[in-house]
Amino acid sequence: MFRSCRREVQRALSEEGGSNLVAFAMVAIVFFMITLGAVEFSRAIYYYNIISNATRDGVRYAVVRGSSSGPACGTWSSAKCMASTTDVQDYVRSRVPGLNAASVTVTPTWTPNKAPGSVVQ
Incomplete structure (x- = not known):
């Protein structure tokens, strides 16, 4: 009787029925x-x-709306007007879908000023 029990235990321990599940689990984690x-x-x-596209569009927006463009803009969507720092910031923030606009930092600078020929960064 003890021999048959011992054989059953040895046979149960030597079977590889659960090894496929373990192998799948290891491969699935890596996959x-x-x-x-x-x-x-x-x-x-x-x-x-x-962000790169919004930056490029923001620079173009600032270049097109320099100091010789007319009066100050009412909103960022105004045309033929001089853009302020806030207008450029609002415009760039409107161009970043999928990102929280409040977490986007925009710091436009005109070197040396907003006159025609100035560098916009």
Whole structure:
């Protein structure tokens, strides 16, 4: 009787029925880490591109609306007017979809002033 019990225990311990589940769990963890890493990397590139485009558009907005463009702008969407720092900040913040506009820092500068020919950064 003890021999048959011992054989049953040895046979149960030597079977590999659960090894497939363990192997799947290890491979699945690595697979999901790589997949989620690729998704996060893609999101980072997307936001970098959005911020770059908003920066370029903001500089163009400031260049087109320099000191010789007319009176001060009423809103950032006004045309033929002189843009202030606030107008440029509002315009750039409107160009970043998917980001919290309040967390976007915009610091436009005109070197040496807003006169035609000045450098906008």
